[in-house]
Amino acid sequence: MNDVTDELIGFLRTKSFLDEAVLLTTTDSLTERGIIDSIGLIEFVDFIQDRYAIEIPGEYLTPENFDTLQGITNLISQLSK
Amino acid sequence: MNETVNMCRRCVLHSAMPGVNIDHESGLCQFCRNPSEFSPQERVLAQKDMDALLGHTRGEGSLDVIYALSGGKDSSYGLYRIKQEHPDLRIRAILFDNGFISPQAIRNARTICDVAGAEFLRLTVQEDLLKRAFRNAAQSHDVYPDAARLRASDICNTCISIVKQKLMEAAVVSAAPHIMFAFTPGQTLSPVIRLSPAFMRWSRSLFEAQLKKMGIADDDEMFLLKKDVIGQGKQDGARYMIHPLLVWDYDESNILRILGDIGWVPPALGDKNSTNCLLNSLTIFNHIQKYGFHPYACEIAGLVRCGTMSREEGLEKLNGRVTIPLVKDIAEKLALSPEYSP
Numbered sequence: 001m002n003d004v005t006d007e008l009i010g011f012l013r014t015k016s017f018l019d020e021a022v023l024l025t026t027t028d029s030l031t032e033r034g035i036i037d038s039i040g041l042i043e044f045v046d047f048i049q050d051r052y053a054i055e056i057p058g059e060y061l062t063p064e065n066f067d068t069l070q071g072i073t074n075l076i077s078q079l080s081k
Numbered sequence: 082m083n084e085t086v087n088m089c090r091r092c093v094l095h096s097a098m099p100g101v102n103i104d105h106e107s108g109l110c111q112f113c114r115n116p117s118e119f120s121p122q123e124r125v126l127a128q129k130d131m132d133a134l135l136g137h138t139r140g141e142g143s144l145d146v147i148y149a150l151s152g153g154k155d156s157s158y159g160l161y162r163i164k165q166e167h168p169d170l171r172i173r174a175i176l177f178d179n180g181f182i183s184p185q186a187i188r189n190a191r192t193i194c195d196v197a198g199a200e201f202l203r204l205t206v207q208e209d210l211l212k213r214a215f216r217n218a219a220q221s222h223d224v225y226p227d228a229a230r231l232r233a234s235d236i237c238n239t240c241i242s243i244v245k246q247k248l249m250e251a252a253v254v255s256a257a258p259h260i261m262f263a264f265t266p267g268q269t270l271s272p273v274i275r276l277s278p279a280f281m282r283w284s285r286s287l288f289e290a291q292l293k294k295m296g297i298a299d300d301d302e303m304f305l306l307k308k309d310v311i312g313q314g315k316q317d318g319a320r321y322m323i324h325p326l327l328v329w330d331y332d333e334s335n336i337l338r339i340l341g342d343i344g345w346v347p348p349a350l351g352d353k354n355s356t357n358c359l360l361n362s363l364t365i366f367n368h369i370q371k372y373g374f375h376p377y378a379c380e381i382a383g384l385v386r387c388g389t390m391s392r393e394e395g396l397e398k399l400n401g402r403v404t405i406p407l408v409k410d411i412a413e414k415l416a417l418s419p420e421y422s423p
Contacts, residue, residue, distance in 0.1 A: 014115040017100025017228045031287060034226030038284055042274050043117075058277020058319055063286075 152186030153357035267383025
């Protein structure tokens with residue numbers, strides 16, 4: 001896992017309801033595993049925009065981009081360029 | 082609560098709740114160790130942003146705001162105050178009558194609309210469909226993710242999801258750019274959320290999957306945002322969901338005082354956590370029975386964390402007993418299986 005993934009997991013553990021004992025892979029669905037709900041998703045988007053100084057266009061808020069750590073890190077990398 | 086359960090020493094969360102981690106050294110949960118609530122300075126800035134957005138983004142049609150009004154204290158106060166601060170806003174307040182809203186709450190909603198100068202609309206759905214949805218929610222154990230069931234009961238998550246879906250639909254159809262909810266600082270952290278069509282589609286598909294898990298197809302889109310409505314309207318079809326109570330000082334006793342002055346009457350529902358919905362006692366009983374913790378714990382923890390409620394007041398609310406005859410009565414009305422009734 002890279003630094004961005006570690007930071008995302010750090011957010012989920014400290015500001016959301018990801019139990020310390022739960023192991024998360026980069027391809028796990030965050031919604032299907034019950035780690036974020038629709039409100040949590042919005043808070044997660046806020047964190048990512050602030051932390052990485054990017055603006056996530058509304059059309060990017062899709063399960064393909066945002067439901068896995070891999071999708072989110074790819075999106076951050078794409079929008080940071 | 083047994084002796085192996087640790088409670089956060091600052092708020093009211095405890096280690097028996099899934100995903101709540103109490104640090105052994107500090108005795109604090111992860112939210113108290115890393116608080117996200119606004120400071121007073123941040124709240125002032127957030128209010129300026131909200132006011133600016135409301136000031137310059139107006140509806141193309143006859144409405145600017147679709148407002149979620151329950152007739153309870155928070156939404157009644159929110160409507161009154163937003164009209165005090167933005168008298169030019171054209172607001173339609175929608176009361177979603179889930180069949181269990183107290184008559185006094187409905188009277189309160191009408192009164193507040195009259196006093197504030199907002200349009201009032203009572204939205205209903207066929208009673209048997211709603212009861213089936215609430216019954217299936219109460220009897221489910223895995224419909225909502227942990228994160229959602231930490232914030233609210235399965236029945237409340239179902240009800241609020243319907244309200245969100247239908248208010249998004251109303252905003253798109255009436256070309257109103259804003260949707261307003263009176264969530265408290267304990268219920269959410271973001272005062273303004275931009276709802277793009279893509280996000281609305283995702284939100285719809287998440288709720289559709291949850292309804293299916295409950296055995297509800299909703300082919301007629303009675304609960305879901307109508308698919309062909311998404312994306313209609315001006316610009317890119319986006320709307321803003323606004324939570325004004327997050328940027329104002331939240332002081333429950335002051336809110337009740339102001340509401341009393343303008344004719345709002347507290348309904349006598351027999352529980353300390355709701356001033357509008359008769360389902361509330363049952364939802365608390367059902368949630369504790371199924372999951373072992375109070376559905377309002379997260380909300381109350383947030384209020385304690387941002388200083389608008391003391392920890393003692395919070396614990397008192399969480400430890401308050403539900404009214405068993407009321408729970409039994411509502412369980413009967415929903416035709417719940419006997420194991421879900423007291």
